[in-house]
Amino acid sequence: MTDILEGLNSEQAEAVTATEGYVRVIAGAGTGKTRALTHRYAWLVRELGIAPSNILCITFTNKAANEMKRRIRSMLGEEFDTSFVATLHAFCTRVLREEISKLFYPENFIVLDNIDQKKILEEVYDELGIKTDTASFRFMIDQIRYYKNLLTYMEYLSDPNFDYSSLTSDKPSDEIIFRYIKKQRKYFGLDFFDLINFTIYLFREYPEVLEKWQNRLCYIMVDEFQDITAKEFKLIRRLSEHNRNLFVVGDPDQNIYEWRGARMDLIVDFEAWLNHSCFENCIAAKTRDIVLSENYRSAEPILKVANSLIEKNNNRVKKELRASRAGGETVQYLHAKSDVDEIRFICGKIKEHKEAGGRYSDFAVLYRSNYVSRFVEQGFLNANIPYAVYGGIGFYERAEIKDVLSYLRLVDNTADDLSFRRIVNIPRRKIGKIRLGKLAAYAEQNGLSLYSALRELCGTEDFRDCKGAEFVAAIEGLREAAKELSVSELLQRLIAETGYEAYIRESGDIERLDNVTELLRSIVTQESEFGEHLSLTQFLQNITLLRDSDVEDRSDCVKIMTIHTAKGLEFEQVFLVGLTEGIFPSARSLEERRNEALEEERRACFVAMTRAKKRLYLTESEGFGVKGFSKVPSRFLSDIDRGLLEKIGELHDEMKLSQQRQIRVFDKTDAVVYQQGDRVRHKVFGEGVVEQIDEKNRIYYIRFVNGTKPISFGYGGLSYLF
Secondary structure, eight states, X not given: OHHHHTTOOHHHHHHHHOOSSEEEEEEOTTSOXXXXXXXXXHHHHHTSOOOGGGEEEEESSHHHHHHHHXXXXXXXXXXXXXXXXXXXXXXXXHHHHHHGGGGTOOTTOEEOOHHXXXXXXXXXXXXXXXXXXXHHHHHHHHHHHHHHTTOTTHHHHTOTTOOXXXXXXXXXXXXXXXXXXXXXXXXXXXXXXXXXHHHHHHHHHOHHHHHHHHHHOSEEEESSGGGOBHHHHHHHHHHHTTTOOEEEEEOGGGOOOGGGTBOTHHHHTHHHHHTOTTSSSOOOOOEEEEEEOEESSSOHHHHHHHHHHHTTOSSSOOOOOEESSOOOOOEEEEEESSHHHHHHHHHHHHHHHHHTTOOGGGEEEXXXXXXXXXXXXXXXXXXXXXEEETTSOOGGGSHHHHHXXXXXHHHHOTTOHHHHHHHXXXXXXXXXXXXXXXXXXXXXXXXXXXXXXXXXXXXXXXXXXXXXXXXXXXXXXXXXXXXXXXXXXXXXXXXXXXXXXXXXXXXXXXXXXXXXXXXXXXXXXXXXXXXXXXXXXXXXXXXXXXXXXXXXXXXXXXXXXXXXXXXXXOEEEEEEOOOBTBTTTBHHHHHHHHHHHHHHHXXXXXXXXXXXXXXXXXXXXXXXXXXXXXXXXXXXXXXXXGGXXXXXXOOOHHHHHHHHHHHHHHXXXXXXXXXXXXXXXXXXXXXEEEEEEETTTXXXXXXXXXXXXXXXXXXXXXXXXX
């Protein structure tokens, strides 16, 4: 069977042939972990004679599962069944198709996607007389997820005779959640949160079902183990208890989803968690550790920079990536005087490469937060460089940017019916389809714009109980103010007086507010560069021309994306832009989770760097940043041994002092460690559930057996409970 081991290095071959017991593989970026996983699967089948129906291989995306299946079949043949190479949700669905009748659900239950969830919520909102929109939908889905973390809902969702009227709560959101759960029971639907919860509940309540699946799955492999949640680990651990053959692969240095519930300590302290006293069955497991450190992706100078950065983290398994080949270009670090200079440098490098016979598609531009893409997109459009926003939408195509630009267009020209239709009911003003139809008919009969029609009709019987008059008053006031105010001042007043800022804040999606803030910052920059008064009409014309100058051919283009989108991808050359303190690392993340967030942000920076194969550029610029601070270089640039970087641009001593001051400001807050719905243990009060988080006063409200207690963020006597 030597053909399966052919082409593997010694570390990969060791992982492939380590078939028995508990095995932890620490697989650094670009070290061929997928190759090791697929060859190990083939080794189990060919060398050990294990049937594929007895091997479970868990991946975290359908794309990864399909790629693994393709590689396995290329080694074993198309006739082999690889259906147990799947995401955890897909595996749980398969279990439930066979076993869910025990919970009084039909085997043809419906798996609810986002659209299905929204439809159910719309029914609930309609029953309660609540208006909904995309923002409130996202908020309620989050609330449902928090509620379902408790698992107590399983007891009545699986009971066909349960009386839902017995569920009561003082929280309005709980009434929505109760009705949502009742309706999903009526439709026999399970959403993604339920698939894992139902499987855990089924195994707990029916030991014979658990035993059946434990006996069936002789070997279990888990990819991307650094991203696993506590609940997922609990399920996988239970499945492996009988045969005790669990093989996990991951890289603590690439965990960038702790904010989403991923528990990196599960891979860092793998053996300890296997044997933890919080589990019913003691395994007394000993683990075998294997480290994959030979990187086949990135040039040596890139890996040296990445190693230099990530070694500053404490919560990790220490290793150092080594390049499979020597040589390569030194990593360049640009400190620019403005983001205009920053993007000019980037465009120059891309055009230089293109003129030398290269392709635009050799490049990727990565950034920490979506709003950073604004100056990149604008620069590429001005320079006629084709680009595509990968895994997202362009800055000027985002809903909140379209909204505020539509407001500005209506202020500039009240005859703009398209803009009127977009924003007249954002935020909600009770001007829906029926009233819009009446406005359109009146406007048509009288030769008016929709806005003028509303201005004439807002005091009539049909429009008396809506907020049409408030809308008209706001627009009229802004039209008058536009004669005196700059565009940036007008925008600040607009989002306040129309209620748009409050509308975004209430949605809980603060990133949307960041995007509006970035638009405001770009307007301030345009006003300073314009040299004379920039009128509202001129600004809107510039924006239109900018967006209309898009390049037609997208087959060869620069890809721009967030770092989280880039995870798992690779590119010939990478620009990591916006390396500014407060942007990267994110000031908001530091406020919420302090040191845990800082290490996660540093891991995200490491992930971004290791996407590059041949060239890596690190860029940042001066100007105005978050919270009104002047922009200063990210602390991550100081983490890197300067001897590894080719520095471009002068960094004055005063800038270094400003950086140190800002770091102290961003680091001073207490951390938010736990999330709503988390189960915790208090050293005095015992077990409890986080019910509410008061970030302003920095207090958790935790429900214990003897009542709900306010516990300070900084209290050290709390710990996670599985």
